[in-house]
Amino acid sequence: MRTILVTGPGGAGRTTVAAATALTAARTGNRTLLLSTDPEDTLGAALGTPTGPTPREAAPGLTAWRPAAAARFGEDLLRLQDWAAPALDLAGAARLEGEELTPLPGAEEAAAFRALREAVRASHDVVVVDLPPLTRALALLALPEQLRRYLRRLLPPERQAARALRPVLGRLAGVPMPTAGLYETAERWDRELAAVQEVIAHPATTVRLVAEPGRTATDALRTATTALALHALRVDTLLANRVLPEDADGTWLAGPVAQQGKILADWGSVAGPGYPLGRIPHLGREPHGVDDLGALAVPYDPAPPEPVRWPVTDPPGDEGVLLWTVPLPGAVREDLDLLRRGDELVITVGRFRRIVPLPSALRRCTVAGAGLRDGELRVRFTPDPGLWPRT
Incomplete structure (x- = not known):
């Protein structure tokens, strides 16, 4: 299944652009699902037909869906309250009722991720997800991996072996001990997060960046490509939206057209030659309905780009050194920070951070240095004599 974020x-x-991409995919013969993370029906305005909490056909081969966050949010919170009942009772906390629950910020995105996971099990060829604006989307895409790491640290699976001792430990400590339901809930959350993370990291999943040509957009796209590369996410296209017609000589549009041309030339260097640049024309009005969406001629390539790779190599002429290469287009040395923490490497680029497990071979090595060159972070490792296998 092809997934486009x-x-x-x-x-x-x-x-x-998300609606136009989904329409193009559907018109090429793909069974396409279009998901929205916006609680307002902006997607329905673009399609020319309302969308809602149940999937609805918007065009031949195209299904639109705006998942409702409220119902599932309440179910999850009440389930959380049930397994935390001993601690809540000890603290004298009043129980929440289902009727008083309202979704918190982020519930819409969580509902969309749950819908994305469910879409994998359905019979769709292409799923297009209309994510939130860039800053929120970058944090959202990193969330499943981060939450899984937190769960493993707070509730390690190996501690479940002590289930039989919990009643005894509870009497000795005088406070309620974590119940089996707590670990069962953590296991369920981990499975759900793993399913979402698998979809995001899948080789057929790509991110489509959309911006209107402007100086601030250039800076935002440069930051976004670096953050996406840090999380090994692939960008299939940079799309310049609402591009003015070039044949505007002698009119008042000549100045804005020339300015757009300079900006689009800069965009070619934002993420390097591996990122195609597409242009979506300005229709002179806000697109509404499938006819307008088709007129935008948004490109769709059924074949995703090459996956992002972080190779470990043994560079020639540098005996006893292993090199781990991490692509980070747009990164600058002043914003980069590295920290080895056990079997993990903490990589910070500006306000973005990712904690990645080291490949098995590098866990038996020590960090010998690092450098940033041509948009690539190159970390040098040397084998630890106490841990490296002897020949």
């Missing part, structure tokens, strides 16, 4: 700066028209 669409995001961009606020107001760039990402919902319109």
Whole structure:
């Protein structure tokens, strides 16, 4: 299944581009699902037909779905309350009732991720997800991996072996001990997060960046490509939206057209030659309905780009050194920080951070240095004599 995640700066028209991408995919014979993370029906405005909490056909071969966050959020919170009952009772906390629960910020995105996981099990060929604006989308895409790591640290699976001792330990400590339900809930959350993470990291999943040509958009796209590369996410296209016609000589549009041309030339260097640049024309009005979406001629390539790789190599002429290469286009040395923490490497680029487990071979090595060159972070490792296998 091909999955396309669409995001961009606020107001760039990402919902319109997501709808147009899904329509193009459907018209090429793919069974396509279009998911929205927006609680307002902006997607319905673009499609020309309302969308809602149940999947609805928007065009031949195209199904639109705006998952409702409220119902599932309440179910999850009440389930959380049930397994935490001993601690809540000890603290004298009053129980929440289902009727008083309302979704918290982020519940819409969580509902969309749950819907994305369910879509994998359905019979769709292509799933297009209209993500939130760029800053929220970048944090959202990193969330499943982060939450799984937190769960493993707070509730290690190996501690479940002590289930039989919990009643005894509870009497000795005088406080309720974690119940089996707590670990069962953690296991269920881990499975759900793993399923979402698998979809995001799948080789057929790509991110489509949409922006309206402008100086601030250039900076936002440069930051986004670095953050996406840090999380090994692939960008299939940079789409310039609402591009003015080039044949505007002698009119008042000549100046804005020339300015757009300079900006688009800069965009070619934002993420390097591996990222195609597409242009979506300005229709002179806000697109509404499938006819307008088709007129945008948004590109769709059924074949995703090459996956992002972080290779470990043994560079020639540098005996006893292993090199781990991490692509980070757009990164600058002043914003980069590295920290080895046990079998993990903490990589910080500006305000973005990722904690990645080291490949098995590098866990038996020590860090000998690192450098940033041509958009690649190259970390040097030397084998630890006390841990490296002897020949």
